Amino acid sequence: MQYGENIRLALKGLTDHKFRSFLTMLGIIFGVASVITMLSIGEGAKREAIAKYQDLGVNNIIIREKSLSDSELEDVRAKFSQGLSIQDARVIQEIVPGVEKIASQAEKSSDVKYNDKSVKSTIIGITPDFLGMMNYSVEKGYLINKNHYDKRLKVCVLGAGIAATFFKGEEPVGQMVKIDDQWLEVIGVLKTKSLFTETVGELAARDLNTDVYVPLSLFLNRFTPENILASQIQQITVQINNSDKLMEASKIIDEILKRHHFNNDDYSIVIPFELLKQEEKERQIYNILLGAIAAISLLVGGIGIMNIMLATVMERTREIGIRRAVGARKVDIMSQFVTESVAISITGGIIGVLIGVLLSLTVTLFTDITTFIKPYSVLVAFSFSVIVGVSFGYLPAKNAANLKPVDSIRHE
Amino acid sequence: MLIEIKELKKNYSLGSSEIPVIHGINLNIKKNEYVAIMGPSGSGKSTLMNILGCLDTASSGHYFLNNVDVSTLDDDALSIMRNKEIGFIFQNFNLLPRLNAIQNVELPLIYSGTPAHERREKALQALEKVALTDRIHHKPNELSGGQRQRVAIARALVTNPGILLADEPTGALDSKTGVEIMRLFDDLHREGNTIILITHEQEIANYAHRSIYLKDGMIHSDQLNTQQKKQF
Numbered sequence: 001m002q003y004g005e006n007i008r009l010a011l012k013g014l015t016d017h018k019f020r021s022f023l024t025m026l027g028i029i030f031g032v033a034s035v036i037t038m039l040s041i042g043e044g045a046k047r048e049a050i051a052k053y054q055d056l057g058v059n060n061i062i063i064r065e066k067s068l069s070d071s072e073l074e075d076v077r078a079k080f081s082q083g084l085s086i087q088d089a090r091v092i093q094e095i096v097p098g099v100e101k102i103a104s105q106a107e108k109s110s111d112v113k114y115n116d117k118s119v120k121s122t123i124i125g126i127t128p129d130f131l132g133m134m135n136y137s138v139e140k141g142y143l144i145n146k147n148h149y150d151k152r153l154k155v156c157v158l159g160a161g162i163a164a165t166f167f168k169g170e171e172p173v174g175q176m177v178k179i180d181d182q183w184l185e186v187i188g189v190l191k192t193k194s195l196f197t198e199t200v201g202e203l204a205a206r207d208l209n210t211d212v213y214v215p216l217s218l219f220l221n222r223f224t225p226e227n228i229l230a231s232q233i234q235q236i237t238v239q240i241n242n243s244d245k246l247m248e249a250s251k252i253i254d255e256i257l258k259r260h261h262f263n264n265d266d267y268s269i270v271i272p273f274e275l276l277k278q279e280e281k282e283r284q285i286y287n288i289l290l291g292a293i294a295a296i297s298l299l300v301g302g303i304g305i306m307n308i309m310l311a312t313v314m315e316r317t318r319e320i321g322i323r324r325a326v327g328a329r330k331v332d333i334m335s336q337f338v339t340e341s342v343a344i345s346i347t348g349g350i351i352g353v354l355i356g357v358l359l360s361l362t363v364t365l366f367t368d369i370t371t372f373i374k375p376y377s378v379l380v381a382f383s384f385s386v387i388v389g390v391s392f393g394y395l396p397a398k399n400a401a402n403l404k405p406v407d408s409i410r411h412e
Numbered sequence: 413m414l415i416e417i418k419e420l421k422k423n424y425s426l427g428s429s430e431i432p433v434i435h436g437i438n439l440n441i442k443k444n445e446y447v448a449i450m451g452p453s454g455s456g457k458s459t460l461m462n463i464l465g466c467l468d469t470a471s472s473g474h475y476f477l478n479n480v481d482v483s484t485l486d487d488d489a490l491s492i493m494r495n496k497e498i499g500f501i502f503q504n505f506n507l508l509p510r511l512n513a514i515q516n517v518e519l520p521l522i523y524s525g526t527p528a529h530e531r532r533e534k535a536l537q538a539l540e541k542v543a544l545t546d547r548i549h550h551k552p553n554e555l556s557g558g559q560r561q562r563v564a565i566a567r568a569l570v571t572n573p574g575i576l577l578a579d580e581p582t583g584a585l586d587s588k589t590g591v592e593i594m595r596l597f598d599d600l601h602r603e604g605n606t607i608i609l610i611t612h613e614q615e616i617a618n619y620a621h622r623s624i625y626l627k628d629g630m631i632h633s634d635q636l637n638t639q640q641k642k643q644f
Contacts, residue, residue, distance in 0.1 A: 005522050318506070322506045323508075324491065325465070325500050325506070326494065326520040326523060327496070329492070329523070330487055330488070405467050406467040409467070409506065
């Protein structure tokens with residue numbers, strides 16, 4: 001018997017009993033929809049985490065000054081530590097193997113003024129490599145380069161947010177802004193960065209789009225620190241050429257800094273990549289849980305199909321008898337019923353995929369949960385529904401095929 | 413010889429005991445014979461028809477159909493045998509209610525793997541033979557009893573089988589329609605078909621050319637009909 005006949009027959013069966021088919025499909029529809037929604041929520045969380053850590057650079061080690069109270073700071077200084085310094089950065093670059101680039105940054109909070117507008121911002125003094133290392137790129141103009149740094153030029157690069165506040169529709173590049181008592185020329189505007197909403201290690205959560213970047217040389221020369229005891233710089237970012245060497249390198253860095261800071265615990269080392277791996281591990285448990293729930297709903301859907309198919313076989317004993325009498329082999333009957341249950345599960349699967357996609361979009365639209373639908377997850381959910389159709393249709397189909405033709409044809 | 417039956421026995425097991433239904437039958441039927449098998453209920457005629465139609469197998473003995481020993485065939489081979497060699501006509505028509513007339517007639521051809529356009533053609537030819545070409549798109553419940561039986565006969569004819577096996581073909585019809593159906597059988601017989609008629613009505617059996625009378629699972633009598641109804 002040709003396979004096309006089976007499919008035609010199965011579809012006819014579906015459309016003949018629309019409501020019953022729909023009820024049968026319901027389990028599969030919910031199962032597939034929940035698989036897709038759950039996977040999309042899991043994937044969304046994963047991508048959010050990756051984006052967050054990518055902003056910190058996956059091959060980077062971040063050495064950050066610890067935020068200490070005034071008395072703690074006095075205590076540390078009394079024990080001879082000068083805090084993080086450009087000298088620390090230089091030593092790390094010389095000693096630690098595999099260092100590709102290194103960037104120092106100093107920070108202070110200040111008001112940035114343009115005309116009559118004023119924005120509270122973090123002023124960050126950076127070395128030329130910094131923006132490149134952090135994958136920052138400009139929307140307009142250009143980044144701070146070696147020339148600016150070496151000549152201590154009074155230039156700055158603005159975050160997207162602050163630029164938008166200052167220059168609505170105006171061309172920002174070439175304008176002068178005032179920070180403390182210094183006038184600086186805007187040479188570039190960064191692309192919008194995703195909000196940094198979580199505190200990672202010593203890195204505080206804040207809106208990176210209001211930052212203003214100036215050459216570190218200028219910063220150290222022209223701006224007064226917030227505190228007389230403040231360290232020279234607040235952060236050193238080290239880029240390692242191989243992400244497998246991150247742990248090793250961070251241990252060496254720790255050794256060096258301990259020595260240079262006279263065993264004072266006034267810095268912390270953050271490895272974004274390690275944090276990412278750790279977070280992923282934690283999330284895996286969630287994903288397994290979500291997957292199990294979805295699998296159970298698919299299973300229940302499959303049992304629903306089996307239940308209806310078993311009833312259908314009973315109800316259609318006579319039909320099976322007639323088909324057998326005119327020459328249908330067991331395998332013909334079998335494939336007819338399997339095709340029918342697969343048709344139910346495939347149709348349910350398609351509807352489930354559509355509902356799942358809609359549900360994910362709704363979740364994104366009405367909550368702040370990020371969702372992302374991978375084509376792969378659609379494929380998984382869909383093939384799962386087909387497998388459910390085949391495996392739960394098998395038993396009823398086998399029952400149908402094993403009916404004795406002589407009995408079933410006389411079945412009333 | 414089209415059908416050759418040797419020492420055929422059939423027992424049904426009921427719990428632990430075996431109940432014999434057919435006690436050893438020997439029977440030969442030639443091509444283009446028109447045979448009526450008669451007998452009271454419980455005589456084993458239905459069982460015999462099931463075995464003749466390859467719906468059931470004998471407990472012992474041999475049944476040769478077209479020189480093939482059916483008793484040795486497995487389920488698949490029996491299915492193919494039913495498909496190619498047997499055309500069933502039932503008392504209650506046994507049409508599929510969701511299919512229309514022509515789809516019902518095409519059904520055996522689907523299982524023989526005939527391509528769609530050829531199926532259609534053969535089904536139309538078969539419906540022509542039973543004079544029902546004007547209602548081919550009607551579902552069984554839109555047809556009268558006589559018309560349904562014609563569809564069933566067309567379905568039996570469509571594969572050009574060796575035997576037409578009719579089980580009480582007029583049992584569910586009024587006498588006038590019954591006569592029409594029996595005339596159709598006469599025509600089919602004249603065209604060269606072999607017909608085996610299972611009935612308990614003498615009047616219907618009289619249309620056949622040979623009557624076999626079963627009693628208690630054995631052939632009680634087997635004779636040629638002398639007083640055939642010739643009502644033309």
